[in-house]
Amino acid sequence: MVKHFEILATDGRARAGVLHTPHGDVLTPVFMPVGTQATVKAVPQRDLLELDTQIILANTYHLYLRPGDELIARRGGLHAFMSWPRPILTDSGGFQVFSLSELRKIDDDGVTFKSHLDGSMHRLTPEKSIRIQENLGADIIMCFDECPPPTDREYNEIALARTHAWAARCREAHRREDQMLFGIAQGGIFPDLREQSAQFLTALDFPGYAIGGLAVGESKEDMLRVLEWMDDALPHDKPRYLMGVGEPTDLLNAIARGVDMADCVLPTRLARHGAAFTHAGRLNLRNRAYAEDERPIDPECDCYTCRTFSRAYIRHLLHAEEWLGMYLMSIHNLAFLLELMRQARQAISRGQFAAFAQAWIARYRGNAS
Amino acid sequence: MVKHFEILATDGRARAGVLHTPHGDVLTPVFMPVGTQATVKAVPQRDLLELDTQIILANTYHLYLRPGDELIARRGGLHAFMSWPRPILTDSGGFQVFSLSELRKIDDDGVTFKSHLDGSMHRLTPEKSIRIQENLGADIIMCFDECPPPTDREYNEIALARTHAWAARCREAHRREDQMLFGIAQGGIFPDLREQSAQFLTALDFPGYAIGGLAVGESKEDMLRVLEWMDDALPHDKPRYLMGVGEPTDLLNAIARGVDMADCVLPTRLARHGAAFTHAGRLNLRNRAYAEDERPIDPECDCYTCRTFSRAYIRHLLHAEEWLGMYLMSIHNLAFLLELMRQARQAISRGQFAAFAQAWIARYRGNAS
Numbered sequence: 001m002v003k004h005f006e007i008l009a010t011d012g013r014a015r016a017g018v019l020h021t022p023h024g025d026v027l028t029p030v031f032m033p034v035g036t037q038a039t040v041k042a043v044p045q046r047d048l049l050e051l052d053t054q055i056i057l058a059n060t061y062h063l064y065l066r067p068g069d070e071l072i073a074r075r076g077g078l079h080a081f082m083s084w085p086r087p088i089l090t091d092s093g094g095f096q097v098f099s100l101s102e103l104r105k106i107d108d109d110g111v112t113f114k115s116h117l118d119g120s121m122h123r124l125t126p127e128k129s130i131r132i133q134e135n136l137g138a139d140i141i142m143c144f145d146e147c148p149p150p151t152d153r154e155y156n157e158i159a160l161a162r163t164h165a166w167a168a169r170c171r172e173a174h175r176r177e178d179q180m181l182f183g184i185a186q187g188g189i190f191p192d193l194r195e196q197s198a199q200f201l202t203a204l205d206f207p208g209y210a211i212g213g214l215a216v217g218e219s220k221e222d223m224l225r226v227l228e229w230m231d232d233a234l235p236h237d238k239p240r241y242l243m244g245v246g247e248p249t250d251l252l253n254a255i256a257r258g259v260d261m262a263d264c265v266l267p268t269r270l271a272r273h274g275a276a277f278t279h280a281g282r283l284n285l286r287n288r289a290y291a292e293d294e295r296p297i298d299p300e301c302d303c304y305t306c307r308t309f310s311r312a313y314i315r316h317l318l319h320a321e322e323w324l325g326m327y328l329m330s331i332h333n334l335a336f337l338l339e340l341m342r343q344a345r346q347a348i349s350r351g352q353f354a355a356f357a358q359a360w361i362a363r364y365r366g367n368a369s
Numbered sequence: 370m371v372k373h374f375e376i377l378a379t380d381g382r383a384r385a386g387v388l389h390t391p392h393g394d395v396l397t398p399v400f401m402p403v404g405t406q407a408t409v410k411a412v413p414q415r416d417l418l419e420l421d422t423q424i425i426l427a428n429t430y431h432l433y434l435r436p437g438d439e440l441i442a443r444r445g446g447l448h449a450f451m452s453w454p455r456p457i458l459t460d461s462g463g464f465q466v467f468s469l470s471e472l473r474k475i476d477d478d479g480v481t482f483k484s485h486l487d488g489s490m491h492r493l494t495p496e497k498s499i500r501i502q503e504n505l506g507a508d509i510i511m512c513f514d515e516c517p518p519p520t521d522r523e524y525n526e527i528a529l530a531r532t533h534a535w536a537a538r539c540r541e542a543h544r545r546e547d548q549m550l551f552g553i554a555q556g557g558i559f560p561d562l563r564e565q566s567a568q569f570l571t572a573l574d575f576p577g578y579a580i581g582g583l584a585v586g587e588s589k590e591d592m593l594r595v596l597e598w599m600d601d602a603l604p605h606d607k608p609r610y611l612m613g614v615g616e617p618t619d620l621l622n623a624i625a626r627g628v629d630m631a632d633c634v635l636p637t638r639l640a641r642h643g644a645a646f647t648h649a650g651r652l653n654l655r656n657r658a659y660a661e662d663e664r665p666i667d668p669e670c671d672c673y674t675c676r677t678f679s680r681a682y683i684r685h686l687l688h689a690e691e692w693l694g695m696y697l698m699s700i701h702n703l704a705f706l707l708e709l710m711r712q713a714r715q716a717i718s719r720g721q722f723a724a725f726a727q728a729w730i731a732r733y734r735g736n737a738s
């Protein structure tokens with residue numbers, strides 16, 4: 001059997017590794033920019049390559065509804081359709097069905113929902129989600145799961161049973177051998193449920209495991225506690241993917257607890273709202289304080305935005321609602337997170353991760369959401 | 370005295386030349402992309418350079434209101450503010466005062482108007498327009514003028530007297546020797562008024578002359594007739610700038626009548642509405658016919674968009690209202706016009722412009738607006 005994941009170095013719970021995919025290797029820990037509708041918002045593909053983006057995420061729910069997974073399959077799959085030569089991960093559509101659509105009915109077999117685009121009715125089941133993801137053709141695909149509020153014990157028990165049954169059906173339905181299917185562990189903030197989820201999924205022997213149901217309202221302490229339980233409970237030789245986390249300090253804290261992969265819309269969404277990551281915390285570039293500020297967003301950043309443009313110019317673009325403002329901010333925020341991940345990998349390889357993360361977070365201070 | 374403009378070749382009325390500016394030479398005929406608010410909409414500066422954009426236009430009215438010409442002056446002028454190393458032309462603000470603002474009062478001294486941004490009251494006079502344009506620091510600046518409807522004889526007579534008086538005051542007020550101040554000829558579709566305007570402005574000895582008041586509702590035949598009168602009436606050794614024209618066949622027809630420079634929002638505006646220039650006419654990429662079309666927008670185009678992406682993908686982006694769609698379309702439409710200008714210059718140099726333009730237009734056919 002092909003070995004998909006190799007750990008190159010460990011440092012405490014933190015790990016540096018490499019994930020082998022049909023579209024190339026991914027060095028972990030890795031942050032995956034989100035390209036919901038087959039484009040990372042406001043960032044052209046060649047800019048993503050220039051930033052050395054290793055892998056991007058795309059969205060099953062959105063692409064199923066528009067332009068349609070069968071159309072994308074006829075066009076040669078998502079890589080060819082969007083001209084992206086590197087690895088792609090698709091989520092299962094579960095999270096969006098629950099958060100975006102007008103949900104009509106959830107039962108043990110699947111979910112019936114109304115499209116947020118045109119009101120048409122659709123049904124997703126574990127088998128359908130896998131078929132869509134096979135049509136899209138990402139390198140890594142996800143099991144269809146249910147993501148309940150993390151602190152609701154009763155709902156988590158019901159949803160976990162369903163998520164586990166659906167994971168087994170996804171495993172069974174999945175045919176494409178060039179795709180890795182990851183299981184998704186749920187269980188909210190409850191240690192016994194998380195433990196149970198890890199055991200159930202591990203028995204199904206997935207090539208990787210996602211940690212779902214976090215970063216949706218629980219406290220930071222709860223999130224970090226769950227990550228430690230999961231590090232203990234999940235197999236150490238498989239990649240762990242923390243879904244929906246992109247705040248820099250959260251990423252470092254997650255890596256310190258054995259997380260290898262993460263994705264989030266945060267860097268590009270913040271960018272569109274005028275907020276930039278810097279080593280000294282977040283800046284809101286719309287602020288009057290930057291109206292005549294000649295400095296780049298972050299003097300330590302080497303991205304096109306910071307090499308070329310002043311805070312004053314970017315502030316003007318944001319106030320004028322010009323697309324260039326969103327673009328320059330998005331480029332920068334992605335560059336910042338991707339560089340942070342490179343530094344994290346180096347620190348792990350040198351056995352200095354804890355000190356690195358502590359110093360980095362102390363400087364970044366406070367402004368985390 | 371410095372020679373700002375040299376004619377390198379002529380072919381009938383058409384001319385190929387070079388315009389010398391403090392930020393470099395501009396080969397003519399040239400199309401100037403419009404960067405209204407100190408950015409060409411949806412196109413980063415490095416993409417403009419990659420397209421070999423020689424000169425861009427920026428807007429006095431918009432930049433005066435936001436972020437303010439004095440702020441831009443303190444930041445080192447428009448080139449430094451927006452990190453654009455090549456030539457810039459600013460218009461006088463006159464056209465926008467008449468078209469965008471809630472105009473309050475026009476008198477022989479100037480114009481009082483209400484900002485379209487916040488309703489604040491402002492006044493522009495010839496002297497104020499020049500001072501703003503000196504603050505912005507473009508290589509080429511324009512006289513403050515009045516642009517009446519081209520077919521209204523009475524209004525054109527009144528406006529022309531004012532435009533001429535204002536041109537003399539602009540000439541008088543202008544101090545910066547590193548900027549070329551162009552006069553703007555008006556006179557609607559009336560040969561005697563156009564003749565009168567050319568004579569008046571020529572007597573003021575500007576380093577270049579714009580042809581204003583066209584492409585605002587008159588017929589194509591009227592526009593071309595005016596261009597022929599202006600070619601006869603304006604000095605042949607000075608550049609002629611046709612304001613507000615960007616349709617490919619119009620550009621070729623204007624070049625055939627002695628026009629050296631033109632600007633228009635058309636390529637970027639069409640892009641945002643999903644329309645692309647191709648050698649076979651305009652395509653509306655939102656059309657269902659392109660949903661699974663693997664071809665690039667224009668197989669003969671060498672831009673990033675056409676080298677990389679299919680019509681099917683671009684159609685998806687446009688329907689999903691993704692920024693990348695506007696970007697890819699804008700890049701292409703600009704690349705298309707800039708390449709057309711390169712071909713026009715070559716054809717003039719070879720003495721084959723008429724045949725080139727005729728063949729090009731015959732193929733492009735019909736879809737012109």
